[in-house]
Amino acid sequence: AQKVTQAQTEISVVEKEDVTLDCVYETRDTTYYLFWYKQPPSGELVFLIRRNSFDEQNEISGRYSWNFQKSTSSFNFTITASQVVDSAVYFCALSSDAGNMLTFGGGTRLMVKP
Amino acid sequence: EPEVTQTPSHQVTQMGQEVILRCVPISNHLYFYWYRQILGQKVEFLVSFYNNEISEKSEIFDDQFSVERPDGSNFTLKIRSTKLEDSAMYFCASSWDRDAIPPNYEQYFGPGTRLTVT
Numbered sequence: 001a002q003k004v005t006q007a008q009t010e011i012s013v014v015e016k017e018d019v020t021l022d023c024v025y026e027t028r029d030t031t032y033y034l035f036w037y038k039q040p041p042s043g044e045l046v047f048l049i050r051r052n053s054f055d056e057q058n059e060i061s062g063r064y065s066w067n068f069q070k071s072t073s074s075f076n077f078t079i080t081a082s083q084v085v086d087s088a089v090y091f092c093a094l095s096s097d098a099g100n101m102l103t104f105g106g107g108t109r110l111m112v113k114p
Numbered sequence: 115e116p117e118v119t120q121t122p123s124h125q126v127t128q129m130g131q132e133v134i135l136r137c138v139p140i141s142n143h144l145y146f147y148w149y150r151q152i153l154g155q156k157v158e159f160l161v162s163f164y165n166n167e168i169s170e171k172s173e174i175f176d177d178q179f180s181v182e183r184p185d186g187s188n189f190t191l192k193i194r195s196t197k198l199e200d201s202a203m204y205f206c207a208s209s210w211d212r213d214a215i216p217p218n219y220e221q222y223f224g225p226g227t228r229l230t231v232t
Binding site: 033035037043044045046047050091093095098099100101102103104105106107 | 144145147149155156157158159162164169170172203205207209210217219220221222223224225226228
C-alpha cells in the first residue's frame with residue numbers, strides 16, 4: 001500500500017522568509033511518480049511538479065525548488081523569499097504508474113504574513 | 115490553455131436524493147478521475163476511467179457511486195442515494211495527453227463541485 005506523510009500540518013512565516021515543506025512517502029513499487037499540488041483559498045488544485053522515481057535530480061523553478069532523496073523516501077519543497085500569495089495548502093502526492101490514482105498526503109497549510 | 119471544467123460549482127441536495135456531477139476533461143486526455151475532499155481533510159481518490167471502463171476504484175466508491183462517459187466530452191459521477199457524509203468537494207481530473215511527446219502524465223484538476231447534503 002502507498003502512503004504519503006506531510007508531518008507539518010501548519011506553517012506560519014513572515015514574507016521573504018524561506019520555507020521548506022516536508023513530504024515522506026512509502027511504496028513498494030520500484031517505479032513511481034511524485035507530485036506537488038497547491039490549493040489556494042479559492043479551492044482549486046494547481047499542479048506544481050511531477051518527479052519520476054528514476055530521476056533524482058533536484059529541480060528549481062523560480063522561487064520554488066524540490067529536493068528528491070530516494071534514500072530517505074522524501075520529496076521536500078522549498079519556497080525561497082516567500083510571498084503572501086504563496087499562502088495555501090500544499091499537497092504532496094504519489095502515483096505508482098502513469099495514469100494511476102494519486103495518493104495524497106494530509107497537506108500543509110502555509111500562511112505567509114506580510 | 116486547456117482546462118478541466120466542472121458543473122455545477124455548488125450542489126445542495128437532500129439526503130436520499132440522486133445527484134449527478136458533471137465534468138468536461140481536457141480533450142486529447144485518455145484518463146479521467148474523480149476525487150473527493152471532505153472539508154479540511156485530504157484529497158481522496160474515488161475512481162479512474164480509461165478506455166470506457168473503470169480502471170481503478172477505492173473502497174469509498176461503493177455501489178452508490180457510478181461513472182459514465184455518455185459522449186465524447188462529458189464525464190459524470192452519479193451518487194444514487196446521497197448521505198450526509200457524502201458532503202464534500204468533488205474534483206474531476208484528467209491526464210495523459212495522447213499527443214504529447216514526451217508523454218505527459220500530470221493529472222490536471224477541475225475547480226471542483228461542492229456537494230452539500232442536508
